[in-house]
Amino acid sequence: MPVILKDYSWSQNSDWVTIQVPFPKNNLHQEEVFTSERLLKINKAPYYWEVLLAEAIAEEESRCAILENEVVFSLKKNDEGVEWGYLEVQVERGEKLRLKEAFLKEHQVKLEEKTKQRAIEKEQKKRDEISKQIERDGNERQAIEDLLAESKRKELERMESEKKAKVIPKKDTPRPKEFKKPVPIRPTKIIEETPQIRQSGTVEVSFTKRNFVTPKRESMEQDERDWIMKQAAAKKATGFVDEDLRPEERNPEWLKQKGDSFFQQGNHLGAISAYSAGIRLTKEYYSLFLNRSAAHFAMENYQRCAEDCSTALNLLDPPVESNRKARVACLARRGAALTKLGFLRQGCDELIAACKLDPQNEGLRREVEMVQRKLKECDTDSE
Numbered sequence: 578m579p580v581i582l583k584d585y586s587w588s589q590n591s592d593w594v595t596i597q598v599p600f601p602k603n604n605l606h607q608e609e610v611f612t613s614e615r616l617l618k619i620n621k622a623p624y625y626w627e628v629l630l631a632e633a634i635a636e637e638e639s640r641c642a643i644l645e646n647e648v649v650f651s652l653k654k655n656d657e658g659v660e661w662g663y664l665e666v667q668v669e670r671g672e673k674l675r676l677k678e679a680f681l682k683e684h685q686v687k688l689e690e691k692t693k694q695r696a697i698e699k700e701q702k703k704r705d706e707i708s709k710q711i712e713r714d715g716n717e718r719q720a721i722e723d724l725l726a727e728s729k730r731k732e733l734e735r736m737e738s739e740k741k742a743k744v745i746p747k748k749d750t751p752r753p754k755e756f757k758k759p760v761p762i763r764p765t766k767i768i769e770e771t772p773q774i775r776q777s778g779t780v781e782v783s784f785t786k787r788n789f790v791t792p793k794r795e796s797m798e799q800d801e802r803d804w805i806m807k808q809a810a811a812k813k814a815t816g817f818v819d820e821d822l823r824p825e826e827r828n829p830e831w832l833k834q835k836g837d838s839f840f841q842q843g844n845h846l847g848a849i850s851a852y853s854a855g856i857r858l859t860k861e862y863y864s865l866f867l868n869r870s871a872a873h874f875a876m877e878n879y880q881r882c883a884e885d886c887s888t889a890l891n892l893l894d895p896p897v898e899s900n901r902k903a904r905v906a907c908l909a910r911r912g913a914a915l916t917k918l919g920f921l922r923q924g925c926d927e928l929i930a931a932c933k934l935d936p937q938n939e940g941l942r943r944e945v946e947m948v949q950r951k952l953k954e955c956d957t958d959s960e
Contacts, residue, residue, distance in 0.1 A: 582619070582626040587664050592657050594634070596650040596664070598626055605643050612641055613684040616677065617650060629676055631663045632656065674956065829855040829862050836865075840872055848872040863892035867903060870910055879914040886911035905935045913944070921952050 585598040598619065611618040614633045619626040630652075638653040654661075666676060836851035852869035855862065870885035890907040893900045912927030925948045932941045 579625040580623045582624055585626070589654075589661055592654055594650075594652040594654060594661065594664070596628070596652070598648045598650075599646065600624065600648050601646065605648065607643075610641055610643070610648065612636065612639065612650070613680060614655070615680045616684070619648060628664065629666045629673060629680070631666050632659070632661055827858070829859050829865060832858070833862070833864055833868065836868060836872070840868070840875075845872045845875045849876075861892060863889040863903065866892070867907060867910075870907075870914075874910060874914060877917075879917045882914040883911050883918070886914070901934055905931045905938070905941075908934070909941055909944075912948075916948055921948060921955065924948060925952060 582598060582600070585596060587594060587596045589595070596617070600619070600621075605619070605621055609619065609621045611620070614636050615630045617626075617628045617630065633655040635653040635655050640651045642649045642651070666673065668676065832851050832855035836848040836855070839845070839847035839851055849869055849872045852865045852872065855865045856869070859865075866885045866889040870882045870889065873879075873882040873885060886907045890904060890911075893904050893907065896904060908927050908931035912924040912931065914924075915927060916924035918924075925945065928941060928945045928948060932938065932945055935941060
């Protein structure tokens with residue numbers, strides 16, 4: 578059960594509100610302190626503190642200081658000069674819960690808008706950089722072309738000046754041609770015997786089959802064989818080995834059926850191995866992800882279960898009547914996994930969405946009611 582921190586103090590002036598929350602043995606992190614325009618919260622197990630502000634604050638200008646034994650909020654008033662009569666809203670518990678939900682949704686919307694605006698600004702900055710780079714490249718090309726044109730002009734001027742200054746020499750009287758005596762050709766000795774051409778051949782080399790890359794003289798064969806047998810036994814312990822498959826069995830549908838068989842036998846690790854082998858062949862078969870999520874849930878791997886459900890749900894697009902039951906299974910299992918991870922509200926939302934797709938499912942309806950009861954108990958404890 579959380580320990581609610583109620584011993585805190587606050588003060589104000591015309592522009593600022595200061596809140597001091599004592600926190601023993603402070604080892605808080607930034608992500609454990611939440612601030613928005615109307616909601617402040619500290620959530621560090623087992624301690625919990627929350628305030629719904631009576632007036633709005635300027636979130637961007639407000640600050641939070643995590644000191645050694647306390648947390649100090651310096652809040653900038655949204656309406657400067659207005660005196661606050663109360664720090665926290667004065668309403669009934671039900672209205673308080675409704676306001677809290679509204680404040681959280683409003684804060685989420687603002688965060689999404691800021692994210693979109695930052696993405697737009699980043700894209701605009703990128704386009705501006707590209708435009709500037711194109712302009713710089715164009716300027717550099719123009720400068721190079723101007724330099725080449727200037728060099729060409731200077732070279733033409735130099736050649737023209739040399740041509741004008743060149744003097745054509747007078748032709749000399751041709752001399753009579755001199756006839757050289759022919760050089761007698763001496764007979765060469767003909768080699769009657771020439772060496773024979775070597776015949777081609779093939780040299781065959783055989784190598785001993787090796788499972789390790791180490792040379793024979795440097796390895797211990799028996800130890801290596803023991804290692805191979807140990808690894809093979811470890812793989813077979815999961816109930817599924819890729820090397821055991823025949824060529825006709827290497828298809829995703831057969832691997833799905835293999836995984837289903839392992840799952841029915843209670844061999845959840847073998848089922849995960851079979852489904853994963855099918856996913857390595859194709860990542861577009863939603864049944865492999867959906868069935869693997871069931872095996873992960875059975876092994877209490879709730880995080881991996883939720884991830885597989887999300888992947889399967891993305892593959893079930895577009896949403897049509899023929900894949901409605903599969904989408905119900907994805908939402909229901911993801912909701913159950915989130916509930917197991919402690920995210921009761923998110924899990925409840927997933928289960929409600931599954932109920933809307935399958936309103937006749939009594940089991941889903943009972944599970945939603947159970948999670949809603951847990952949420953009410955948590956809200957009661959926090960108060």
